[in-house]
Amino acid sequence: MYSKQLLNMEESITLAITAKAKELKAQGKDVLSFSAGEPDFDTPKKVKDAAIKAINDGCSKYTPVAGTNEVLKAVCYKLKQDNNLDYSINEVITGTGAKQNLFNTISALINKDDEVLILAPYWVSYPEIAKYIGAKVKYVYPSNGLKVSASDIQKELSSKTKLLILNNPNNPSGEVYTKDELTQIAKILEGTNVFVISDEMYEKLIYDEEFCAFASLSEDALKRTITINGLSKCAAMPGWRFGYSASKNAKLNKLMKNLQGQCTSNICSITQAAAIPALMGEIDEDIFKMKEEFKKRRDYAFKAINEIKGLAIHSLPKGAFYLFVDCSKISNDDVLFCEKLLEEKLVACVPGSGFGMKGYFRMSYATNMQNIQEGIARIKEFCESN
Ligand SMILES: Cc1ncc(COP(=O)(O)O)c(C=O)c1O
Structure with a gap:
């Protein structure tokens, strides 16, 4: 009845998780979302x-x-x-x-x-x-x-x-x-x-x-x-x-x-x-400031995640605003891992299988430092109890 090509198209997993996190937030839950693929900064003036x-x-x-x-x-x-x-x-x-x-x-x-x-x-x-x-x-x-x-x-x-x-x-x-x-x-x-x-x-x-x-x-x-x-x-x-x-x-x-x-x-x-x-290069200064902030967050999050037993980021990511975390020592089922993390600790990350790699999850650091610190603390508690 409907287009077979479209019936075979997967929903964007990143958009789906972001929507789910927003829905939980709207219900008054204290959700920390690391799923978004967009900067948390406002557009330059x-x-x-x-x-x-x-x-x-x-x-x-x-x-x-x-x-x-x-x-x-x-x-x-x-x-x-x-x-x-x-x-x-x-x-x-x-x-x-x-x-x-x-x-x-x-x-x-x-x-x-x-x-x-x-x-x-x-x-x-x-x-x-x-x-x-x-x-x-x-x-x-x-x-x-x-x-x-x-x-x-x-x-x-x-x-x-x-x-x-x-x-x-x-x-x-x-x-x-x-x-x-x-x-x-x-x-x-x-x-x-x-x-x-x-x-x-x-x-x-x-x-x-x-x-x-x-x-x-x-x-x-x-x-x-x-x-x-x-x-x-x-x-x-x-x-x-x-x-x-x-x-x-x-x-x-x-x-x-x-x-x-x-x-x-x-x-x-x-x-x-x-x-x-x-x-035309007129917002280069704004970009520079965003970059400085992203770099600080990346350095903090890279170190803090690598200190969690069972998780690993194998090399320091040199660009974008994502960490791709190996969680295979805890679970190879990254979809279940991310579902449980959202349910139990209200932390939203995206399963690696959406990006073609099982046993990983993606964490965006396009959110403020306080959220990153709190989020990583919750991830640590989650990993320790799983
Ligand atoms: C690698 C990559 N390419 C392309 C896009 C599409 O960007 P947009 O359509 O917002 O310009 C994205 C957005 O997430 C991306 O991460």
Whole structure:
């Protein structure tokens, strides 16, 4: 009766847990939520001011599907300034959150049964979008630690591989791929027809490592890469819904614009205006302050979690705002572990199986230090009694 493809689509586990935690909170329960994938900081003032100005200036009409010339120029400026990448305004497309750009890109590339390689641990939506579009999803697991190596990928590559999805810095692990590691991955793709989606949403939330954009590695990488980025995480603008894609492939860009034009048209006109100062480097100071705060929390939480018997974070996460905690010594059933933790201690974390890794859970530190301290104390009590 209903679409089989949609019946097979999983609900986003992160959104489901966040909703459950909010529901318990609304019932008056003292819930501490570490499930959210959004910064707890408010949007920087310069962004808000630009939005208010756009509203007062009557920016209320449809814009071109990909975005106004002004916002597209700002995206190109950002890519040049931060990543030394030259794109023209015809090669970038804004989306209603990076999620839409991902959906557009996968839709424009994939035919039924094309193989998509997804590097684990992965962000929850990649497999669901790819499967919905008809792809055969193959996961690549790291043979060592939480980062997939070039040789791990090489083993899974086949003549049917159409696309590889890479997320750097990584959600859920917080791991950052170094330039050297990315170069090795780029090398094994040379001579193949494999496209790469490089999801760089957490680019600016890096604490101890230099960020390297996949497309900037070589001419070959530039040609095969569709860079996905946005402002939800780094500019504390999740509700504004601003994402973008950048690609040198004119045909692909055209197909993505056609799809967006038939589905949603342009993204919110006010959001486009608001994004400009964020893309032009005018909120760098705000980002720096958020980063400093995230780093303090990460350092505290990393140490405190590692002191809990039975839990381990194997290496210090260098980016994003997540800790990916190994709880396999206590329970391999991470779904049950997180359910019980929420029921018994009112602490919400996301089971690792949603990200392709059983025996782990993801804890977001995008919440204040007091909550982190109290939450970890409750997790400790929970682990001691289980
Ligand atoms: C790795 C990654 N990519 C993309 C997104 C989508 O971001 P948005 O649609 O808010 O721009 C998220 C959000 O959680 C994410 O974690």
